[in-house]
Amino acid sequence: MSRQVTKYSYKCIPSGMRMWSLITSIQFCSGDTINWNNQEINNHNVEYVSTLQIKDIKIIKILYADIYGKQYIASISRQQLTNSIQDTDISQDFPNIFKIVIYLDGTIGICYGNRKKTEIIQIHHTNELKDRIAIPNEILSKLNINSEYKEYNLSLFLKQHNYRYFIDLIANNNYPNKNLIFEDFCFDESFNRLNNESLLKYHKACTPKKIHYKWIMGKTEYELFFSINNIINSILERFYGAHPDTKTDFIIRIDAENKKYELALYRQGLKEPQIIPEDAYQLLVFKNKFEDYRSDNYNQERGAWIW
Incomplete structure (x- = not known):
């Protein structure tokens, strides 16, 4: 009897600065083992979509290693x-997924959601394996052992704050404005693309990493993309x-006609x-789909604003 394709799928993605070099396997209770043959994940995502329903899952085991050869497991x-x-x-109106995120210090984050919104639902601290599993030499030779690695306080990346976005839009000619799109993507890999003004109300969320805003002023369409660093x-x-529960306004000041933009915080x-x-x-x-302004420090790759 064939098994129905479930609305739950699983996605693994490295997060941070190239510390995590490979994932060995993820196992489900059915006996299925998804193995990427120690595939490096420094520069791309590794994704597997399961046909298992959540009721078929007994346990998920994640085995992975860092560039220093230490191996870890999470269950x-x-x-x-x-x-x-x-x-x-x-919402259950869309197919939902679990996304497994490996943060820079090896902590595992479990995201749950869909193409419109995801939330971090669990954080797992992993244990280093005492009995190491052999990694083939041909894989070890490919690892960039001298990769740049900086220590940081992971709690800053995962901490949630109480804030709302406040758009301070300056229209010098009193043109009518209309919001078309407003969405964000946070450092913990959660995001909100509901476009229902929920982001303009106070809510608890991690620090924003990307902000996308599209609006019409008069007959002119504008679209901006903030890429925020650590x-x-x-x-x-x-x-x-x-x-962290203090209500805060995350202000986006926009004077598009004079090409002046600013971010600010207020409580x-x-x-x-x-x-x-x-x-x-x-x-x-962008202004009417053509580039109108870029900050002096902008160095993103072409198309990096698309997410």
């Missing part, structure tokens, strides 16, 4: 996944201090918003 049970799903507000995590940590009690330094982000703006 996630069906009950853990089921309980976490019940605590989300993810500096923002330290800025937010200082801004919020010991109170009650401040006399004026705190400007986010320009070196914390890169910006690309």
Whole structure:
């Protein structure tokens, strides 16, 4: 009897700075073993879409190694996944996936959601294997052992804050404005593409890594793409201090006609918003589908704004 294709699938993606070099296998209770033959994942994503339904899963085991040869294992049970799903507000109107994210220090994050919105539902700290599994020499010879590696505080990347986006749109000629698209992608691999103004209301989320905004001013269509770097995590940590639940406005100031753009943070009690330094982000703006502005520090590859 053939098994129905489920709306649950599984995706593994490395996150951070090239520390994690390979994934060996992921195992499901049915006996299926998905093996990528120690395929390197430094420069691309490795993806497998399972035909298993969640009720068929007993446990998921993830085995992987870093560029220093240390090997780690993480185990996630069906009950853990089921309980976490019940605590989300993810819509069931779209096919949903589990995305397994390996963060830079080896912590495992489980994302759950669909093409419109995903949330981090679990964080797993893994254990180094005492009995190492042999990695073929032909694979080891390909690993970039001297890859740049910087220590960082993972908690800054995963910490959630209470904020809303506030669009400060300047229309010098009093043109009517209409929002078309507003979406974000965060450092923990979660994102919101619902485009239902939920991002313009206070919500708890990780630090934004990418912001996409499209609007019409008069008869002119504008579209901007912010690419935010790691500096923002330290800025937010200082801004919020010991109170991550403080309601904060993440301000996007736009003066498209004069090509002036700015990011800022504001909370009650401040006399004026705190400007986010320009070196914390890169910006690309289109006007009627043609490039109209790019920040001086913009160095993204062609098409990098598409996600």
